[in-house]
Amino acid sequence: MEEQSRDPVATWTFSGDRGFIYCTERDDSILGDVAPEVGSGFLTFDLGDASGLDMVAPPPEKRSPPPPPVPPPKSGAGSGGTALSSSTGDPPETTNKVIRKRQKRAHQPRFAFMTKSEIDLLEDGYQWRKYGQKAVKNSPFPRSYYRCTNSKCTVKKLIQRSSEDPTVVITTYEGQHCHHSVAFPRGGMRARHAAALMDQLVPSLRFPAMPLHGNQPMVPGQLVQFPHKEHYNEGLLDDIMLSTVRKTQGE
DNA sequence: CGAATTTGACCTGCGC
DNA sequence: GCGCAGGTCAAATTCG
Numbered sequence: 001m002e003e004q005s006r007d008p009v010a011t012w013t014f015s016g017d018r019g020f021i022y023c024t025e026r027d028d029s030i031l032g033d034v035a036p037e038v039g040s041g042f043l044t045f046d047l048g049d050a051s052g053l054d055m056v057a058p059p060p061e062k063r064s065p066p067p068p069p070v071p072p073p074k075s076g077a078g079s080g081g082t083a084l085s086s087s088t089g090d091p092p093e094t095t096n097k098v099i100r101k102r103q104k105r106a107h108q109p110r111f112a113f114m115t116k117s118e119i120d121l122l123e124d125g126y127q128w129r130k131y132g133q134k135a136v137k138n139s140p141f142p143r144s145y146y147r148c149t150n151s152k153c154t155v156k157k158l159i160q161r162s163s164e165d166p167t168v169v170i171t172t173y174e175g176q177h178c179h180h181s182v183a184f185p186r187g188g189m190r191a192r193h194a195a196a197l198m199d200q201l202v203p204s205l206r207f208p209a210m211p212l213h214g215n216q217p218m219v220p221g222q223l224v225q226f227p228h229k230e231h232y233n234e235g236l237l238d239d240i241m242l243s244t245v246r247k248t249q250g251e
Numbered sequence: 252c253g254a255a256t257t258t259g260a261c262c263t264g265c266g267c
Numbered sequence: 268g269c270g271c272a273g274g275t276c277a278a279a280t281t282c283g
Contacts, residue, residue, distance in 0.1 A: 129255065130255075132257095132274070133257075134273065134274070136272080137271085137272065145274070149255095255280105256279100257281085258277100258278095258280095259278095260276085260277095261274105261275085263272105263275100264271105264272090265270105265273100266269105266270090266271085267268105
């Protein structure tokens, strides 16, 4: 049973100085939304050499069509207004909130992955501002909500620890940056190459710093994945499920 | 003092 | 229709 190749899950593994991305057909619809130019197939890269980016031509087979654009909900000023806005009548503020709601509902590309790290907020070259924290069901760990500090940028970031393995941090990016990162994160070449890779995969979506401090690396070579979202009770990775495994660096 | 974080309240979507 | 859970807002608080 090679569930790895059959289950509808995109797996992203890192092993030593090499890594590869594999997305299945099912996930193609997801990745296609995030990075339509990628499609399905293998994408290999060498973290040790910037020129090592090598993309195996994805089979131009059936590419599940991108999800239909979410029809903008009727300007439900009545259904959308918050208590605050309703108390002040319907000034332009209300309009702004309605617009925000629309943006919220609009299908934003999501990109989620797991890292083994003690640090929740991994450096990824962007600055984030925390705007909320919420306890999630069936998880002792709260979920933190971050927003890019760039006023023009609507990218959001959700961070939560796995209820099964508290050492695993699940990060979800939503949206696309409309600006460049302020600085490369720590992690040197590795993070830089990973970021470069992500620029190819998902323009404006950068992969965060590799958890170089992973003092408790996962089992080398072992692939951790959530075959079905039912297995992941938080439902965080509803759009795309990626697993990241760092192999121990030598010893 | 300004910026960032915390935290409780509110709103929305979804399942029953 | 109701209740629950997730997501967002904004005032209060903390920090640099």
